[in-house]
Amino acid sequence: MAIKPVKVSQLNAYIKRVLQSDPLLGNVCVVGEISNLKFHSTGHVYFTLKDENSKISCFLAAENLKFLRFEMADGMEITAEGYIYLYEKGGTYSLNIRDIQIAGLGNLSIAFEKLKERLSKEGLFDEKYKKPIPSFPEKIAVITSESGAAVRDILKIIKNRNNIVDVLVYPVLVQGPGAAPDIADAIRQVNQLFPEIHTIIVGRGGGSIEELWAFNEEIVARSIFDSRIPVISAVGHEIDFTISDFVADRRAETPTAAAQMAVPDVNDLKSSISQLKMNLQYQGANFIRKKELQLQRCNIEAMASKFENRISLQINDINNQYKEMFTLISNLIYNKKNKIDSVKEQLEALNPQNIMERGYSALLNSEGEFLNSVNALKIHDVFTAVLKDGRIEGSVKEIRKDK
Structure with missing residues (x-):
């Protein structure tokens, strides 16, 4: 009797129904080592679970991944709980995981280091984010x-x-x-x-x-x-x-x-405050004593004497400056007076009045201008002769020129 052929899709669909109807394959726990771990952009995780003799493809949905309490990594040994699922289009089956448990120091250390590395890269450990612990x-x-x-x-x-x-x-x-x-x-x-x-x-x-x-x-x-x-x-x-x-x-x-x-520690604080109080009192007493000594050195009578000496020195200095200035001005006035007297003598020597004292006179034309040449007059012109004690009016009768 010939066997009726079926399509590939029909065969895969039948196998899927058989797998899904098997109660053992619908809820299995498998122990193995993670390898070929891949995190998809959709949030799903794909990896292989293997032991020394065999391996099986595994799928962890994104909604189940968020409930994991550790960071998955290659080489980690886990216990995976899930069910067997057949992907009809590809004809492949996988372990679809609901939950994962890990045990053992080595596996937990791997998960610890993976999470530590990731959070460190994100900056969660950076000192710049550390807040100071309040002192009080x-x-x-x-x-x-x-x-x-x-x-x-x-x-x-x-x-x-x-x-x-x-x-x-x-x-x-x-x-x-x-x-x-x-x-x-x-x-x-x-x-x-x-x-x-x-x-x-x-x-x-x-x-x-x-x-x-x-x-x-x-x-x-x-x-x-x-x-x-x-x-x-x-x-x-x-x-x-x-x-x-x-x-x-x-x-x-x-x-x-x-x-x-x-x-x-309140007791430490009290002790510190007490010590601080003693230090302040000691420093305050020293400060006051220092100021008292400074005040004693600032004797009022001594200060008055110092001021009197300073004033006396200033008065002497002013008097000296006054004397120097008086001498300087006196010399300046004396020199100016001598110069004025010299100029006065020169002017006196040139004074026409003095010349007239010696018998000289001055002739003026009818317009009051000095005459210095016989050519300035003509016959019958009038003139005035100025002498030391008066004037003489006259007219020209004759002009004689020196040869």
Whole structure:
């Protein structure tokens, strides 16, 4: 009996129905190592899951990727939960993943380094974004487990150091699948509901890397980075480092160290203030004593004597200048007088009146002009002879010229 041929699409559709109807293949958990990891622009993730003998193509939808608590990377061993799916057009099947779990120190270290590298490139760890921790806070919020040792240690230290500070304990899960969203929500809610809070301490006591993993998740890192209130990260012990430590404004090695970092010790402050008071009093006393000594040196009688001496010196100086000026002016007047007398003598020597004293006279024509030549007159012209004691009027009868 001949077998009826079917189309490829019909065969693939039949195989798909068989696969989807198998309850075992509809919900499987597969352990393997990630390879050929590709993040598509749509947000979906494609990779291969392999062991030492075989491999299978895997698909992780974008809506499931956002619920992962770690950063995927090649070489990471995971446990993938999902179902077998056949892509009819290509005739290929794959494991469509609903959830992924990882375990083991090596795998968690890979996820830690991948997320740390990505957030660092985004700038979430940059010092320029770090906010200073207030030196004298009035209110502090502690986000941690209400039943853990960390909250007891923090409250004890704060009470011993500074019983003036108000403390708000905001209880959250600190490990397990729901811990990271719980911590992130708490940080956001404290910022929104309690804006008067000055500092937030977020953390927990020590534990394994799996137990501390909530503080390595991206959702917690971004909530710390977005916090308007300064955040101190206090997770585990001194040797433990989490993503929260890198993104927080300050990292404390332990919850106890965070409490010491968050509030000043009142006793130390009192001691410092007392010492400061003593220093101020000592400096003030020295200052006053110094001024008293300066005042004593400023004796009023001595100052008056100094002023009198200075005034006397100034008077002597003025008198000397006066004498010098008087001598200078006297000499100038004397020299000018001598010069004037000399000019006067010269003028006197040239005075016609003096010449006339010696028997000379001056002749003037009818118009009062001096005559200096016989040619200036004619016969019958009138003239005036000016002598020292009067005038003589006359006329020309004869003109004789010297040969």
